Amino acid sequence: MSAEKIKICxxxxxxxxxxxxxxxxxxxxxxxxRGWKDIGESKELIEQHSLCAGCPESxxxxxxxxxxxxxxxxxxxxxTGCTSLVFPMVAxxxxxxxxxxxxxxxxxxKRALMVRxxxxxxxxxxxxxxxxxxxxxLDMTMQSWFRQEKFTTICFDNELYANTGGQESxxxxxxxxxxxxxxxxxxxxxxxxxxxxxxxxxxxVMMTSSKPNRVEKAIRNAVHVAxxxxxxxIQIYTPCILEIGKQSMExxxxxxxxxxxxxxxxxxxxxxxxxxxxxxxxxxAEKAAKKAAREKAxxxxxx
Ligand SMILES: Cc1ncc(C[n+]2csc(CCOP(=O)(O)OP(=O)(O)O)c2C)c(N)n1
Ligand code: SF4
Ligand SMILES: [Mg+2]
Numbered sequence: 248m249s250a251e252k253i254k255i256c257x258x259x260x261x262x263x264x265x266x267x268x269x270x271x272x273x274x275x276x277x278x279x280x281r282g283w284k285d286i287g288e289s290k291e292l293i294e295q296h297s298l299c300a301g302c303p304e305s306x307x308x309x310x311x312x313x314x315x316x317x318x319x320x321x322x323x324x325x326x327t328g329c330t331s332l333v334f335p336m337v338a339x340x341x342x343x344x345x346x347x348x349x350x351x352x353x354x355x356x357k358r359a360l361m362v363r364x365x366x367x368x369x370x371x372x373x374x375x376x377x378x379x380x381x382x383x384x385l386d387m388t389m390q391s392w393f394r395q396e397k398f399t400t401i402c403f404d405n406e407l408y409a410n411t412g413g414q415e416s417x418x419x420x421x422x423x424x425x426x427x428x429x430x431x432x433x434x435x436x437x438x439x440x441x442x443x444x445x446x447x448x449x450x451x452v453m454m455t456s457s458k459p460n461r462v463e464k465a466i467r468n469a470v471h472v473a474x475x476x477x478x479x480x481i482q483i484y485t486p487c488i489l490e491i492g493k494q495s496m497e498x499x500x501x502x503x504x505x506x507x508x509x510x511x512x513x514x515x516x517x518x519x520x521x522x523x524x525x526x527x528x529x530x531x532a533e534k535a536a537k538k539a540a541r542e543k544a545x546x547x548x549x550x
Pocket of ligand 2: 297298299302303304329405409410486487488489490
């Protein structure tokens, strides 16, 4: 992986927008061990967003973008919804797909990239809402898992169709009343993490975006497992504060409260043996690298 590929041709440097120059100079493309702690220290891969003020999707986006192992070699596939409003401001290649088709598009894209660049790693990551993932796109989502397509699917679970005014979704909780679903949901929330496990995903996580360390680890694991082994799925509770009637400052508390013991979004993961072995290998390598760096720093301090 290298930051070389985002560099600007010297002759064109002056005419490039200052935002692009800033990205090239100060973003963390190509940096080993990049993560959420880079936020605030270096240029982020998201310039701004057009979500409601305080929408938890915005913080989830920031953590995910900061945690991608190789953003310069990653392509996102999005779908219509609040998430899709953000992609025009994101400095990672991305494709907008027809609502619900995202996992079919990602399948073709990943396969084409493997043929076109057989010697390079190109990561494909789907990022879509619950309506796109579970309701209208469930067929495409599940079939890609059955076929063992090697990409990661991330679902921003806000438990309804936020972008079209609050219709009921399969991930909405039972009894919930929203603006466009006044009768209240009659059925339980669909258990997509369990479906993902049973449909062949090798690494499945359900969480909120309240704990950046967790998001970082899950993204790193999911992308690497998808690269090496097969499909992975991450479901992040990003509540629609507009629909549940919370203020812009209350989204974080809503996520924290839901993630506590006995909460509706207590952290949960399913990992196949193959994925667990790969994750252990990565963890061991990371620990060894940190130890070596510490010893090098000690030796330098002594000298
Ligand atoms: C093919 C198609 N069907 C329906 C729509 C209308 N539509 C746009 S966004 C949306 C709901 C999005 O819900 P979700 O995927 O949960 O994302 P959110 O807005 O909640 O983040 C719908 C039904 C569309 N744009 N295209
Ligand atoms: S409508 Fe809801 S999900 Fe969409 S941006 Fe606003 S708070 Fe976020
Ligand atoms: Mg939604």
